[in-house]
Amino acid sequence: MNIRRAYPKEADILTDLAVESEAYWGYDKKFLDTFKVIYKISEDYIINNPTFVLEENDKLIGFYSIIESGEGVVLEYFYIDPSYIRKGYGKILWDHLIEFCKNRGILELDFVASNEVMPFYEKMGAIKVGETKSLVEKDRRINKLKMVIS
Numbered sequence: 060m061n062i063r064r065a066y067p068k069e070a071d072i073l074t075d076l077a078v079e080s081e082a083y084w085g086y087d088k089k090f091l092d093t094f095k096v097i098y099k100i101s102e103d104y105i106i107n108n109p110t111f112v113l114e115e116n117d118k119l120i121g122f123y124s125i126i127e128s129g130e131g132v133v134l135e136y137f138y139i140d141p142s143y144i145r146k147g148y149g150k151i152l153w154d155h156l157i158e159f160c161k162n163r164g165i166l167e168l169d170f171v172a173s174n175e176v177m178p179f180y181e182k183m184g185a186i187k188v189g190e191t192k193s194l195v196e197k198d199r200r201i202n203k204l205k206m207v208i209s
Contacts, residue, residue, distance in 0.1 A: 067102035134170035
């Protein structure tokens with residue numbers, strides 16, 4: 060198993076992995092098509108934002124990416140291939156994320172998550188701090204979370 064920086068040429072692969080991971084939770088085609096448009100990953104995005112992939116035997120299993128700005132740090136992507144969900148790979152990737160943040164002096168991460176993945180993030184130590192409107196469906200609310208890194 061290996062965790063490394065994503066290559067810009069992997070943008071489409073990461074986008075597809077994110078869509079497949081969302082599909083795991085039973086979202087319909089309309090939702091997934093909209094999700095893919097809104098959350099499409101570009102080569103420029105990978106070049107400009109810390110993006111890491113988890114791979115095993117040259118198979119991409121998952122990835123995460125953060126956006127750093129003057130307003131704080133946002134966990135923009137955190138996805139695992141559906142065939143690897145609930146098998147410990149998310150924890151491995153999460154531990155790398157936290158270590159990366161510690162090494163960079165990042166003390167907090169903000170992010171959003173659906174109800175389906177809340178148990179994972181809460182187990183990792185994130186806390187719900189509110190709700191916000193979904194970018195994918197206008198009438199849908201999603202959870203706002205914060206991870207304090209110590």
